[in-house]
Structures are given as structure tokens and as C-alpha cells.
Amino acid sequence: MSSAKQLATEAEVDSLHATVNSGIGKLLCFTSCARHDDTWTLHVTDGIDVWRLELDHSELDSHRELSNITNFDAFFGKIKSAFESGDLTAATHGHKTTLTCGKGSTTVTFDLYEATASKRKSDLQGVILHLADLATRLSKDLKDAKDSLETANKQKASSTSTVSGFYDSTAGHKTGQKVQKKKGRSLLNPDSKRVKVAKGVNFE
Template identity: 40%
Template structure:
């Protein structure tokens, strides 16, 4: 049978985090996993509440949710978590964390962490979020460098500066009004290359005096 870390890893639920705004306050909800257990933690920045489960507890919780496989279980959890369908209720030593809506919910009863657990969890999420911000900054810097390179290689297009076809519009504006084409006298308007053919007027006879 797969270990807890393998099950959670396959379900891509080992390192999730979400900010939760609800009636009980503002919290950060996050998951973490060790070789023996998977945990859900909630913190308001000062206190921490935890739900932790090993293999047997996960089996029991999956049965309560009436899901036939861990794949379905973690899929429901991940989908609801990433969609922001996370609510937290309760105060004091106990909190309840609910994921999902309607009949497809998962509920977890969290206990207040001990001093050592609180210290460890706050340190863990602090450095995880710091690593995430650093990673995003590096990706942003790389994208900016790529964009600058494109601008240098194609200065006439001003890639990204004005967006899309902005440079085409500017070129058209700088050209000024189009010069008016003069039609040659005697040529057709519809077909400028051909002369107009005058309609025949018949034969004209000069009138002679009958006298």
C-alpha cells in the first residue's frame, strides 16, 4: 500500500495555501506532509490550529466522505481548495474547516497547536511563502529580460510598448492625409484607364434655304 506522502503527492495536496476571509476572521490555511502524516493548518498570524492524519485516519475520513478512492478524495479537496471554497468557524481551542459546497463538502476539526507546533508551523509557512515570492520575482525578471530583448531586436515594432498593432496606427497617422487623385479629363470614373465614349448624336444636316 502507498505511504501517506505518496498518496498526498499523487493528489497534489502536499503544499497548498489559501487566504481565507470569513466571519470568524482572516486566516491562512495551508497543507504540509511528512512521510507519516498529512496535516491541514490554519493560522491568524498568532495562533495555529491543526488537523493531522496518518494512514488510518485518512482511510476513516475518506469513508466518512463516501469516496471510493484516495484519488477522488484528494481531487475533491484540491478542487475546492484552489477554488477558494474554504470556510472556517469556531473560536478558542477548536476550529472547524470546511471545503466545498452543498453535499460535496469535506469537514475537518482542528485543535489548537502546542507552543512547539505553533512555532514550527509559523516558521514553515513563513519560509514557504518567502520562497514562493522569490520564485515569482525571478520569473517576472526573466519575462522582463525576454521582452527587452524582443524590443531591441525589433525596435521598429515597439514590441509590448503600445500593445498589439499600435505601431501600425502610429505609422498611418504620421503619413498624413492621402493625396487626392486627379481624374484625367475624358476618362471614366469607374475605370480610370479607359476613355469615356461619347454617345452618338446621329447625322446632322445643315438646313438649306428652300428658296
């Protein structure tokens, strides 16, 4: 039997993050998998306080059944889609925050509880470092994309200049320039002389 950590990692919901507006202001919602155990954890924070819910396989299965979703693929798919589209709502009531993923008739709801001081510290540290790494990667990807675009534009400009120079060097006459007929030459074939018409013998 796969652990909650394995299921979450395979479904690519082990490192999700999104912001949501709530009655107490903007909140950051994120997920993680603990390094030293087989759980999957949901977190909500306002930057100071943290609410969290840590789930093992059996607890995860109970939430899936309560949500009336038949399998883990659909269960995690609903959660991933909600994070990516921003279909999240969070309501805080004292020491508890209710996080709802999705809209419509089928939603997945979790109750998260206020973290202890040590858990809050490690959760905030983890998400800050994760977001810093993500921002660094995105900046590098953006720079690489800009460099590739500049190189492509330079190659295109060089190619256009070469083609333009080719046509300029082969253009012999301006458009509409009148062809000058050489004296004694045929107009249709300028390289051959015009043959005079024989007049016959003159007996006078």
C-alpha cells in the same frame, strides 16, 4: 500500501495554501507533509494561534469514507480544487476550527485543534519560509518574463526598421509622379527611338 505522505505528494496537495475570511478575521489555511514521518497535515492560523490536524493513512481513509468519496484521487482532487478556487470556509469554536473544502452537496470537512506551543512555532516557521521562497521564485519568474518581453520587442522593432528602410531605398518615384517623355523616344518603350513613317518619293 502507500502512506498518507506519499498519497498527498502524488496528488500535489502536500503544499497548498489559501486565505479565507472567518468570524475572527482572515485566516491562512495550508497543508504540509512532515519530513520525518508519513503523515499529511492541515493547518489554519490567524498569524498567532494555529489549529492543526495530522493524518496517517488509516485516519485519512476514514475521512474519505465519511465524505462518501470512493477513492483518494477524487478525495484529494476535491481538496486541491477548493484551495485553488478559494472554496473554503473556516469556523472557529474555542480550541477547535472546522475547515470545509468545497461547496454544494459534496464537501470534505475536517476538525482542527489548537496546536501546542512547540508545534505552533514550527508550523508558523515552516509556512513563513515556504511563502518567502514562493515569493522569491515568483519575483524571479516575473523578471525573466519582463526581460524576455523586452528582448522580443527590441527584435521586432529592429526587424520593422530594416523592412521600412528597404522599401524607402527602392522607392524611385513618388506616387502620382508624371513620367517625362524624352524627345524622339517612344512613350511605350522609352529606350527605343520612334520610327518615322515613310512619306514616299516627292517628284516636284
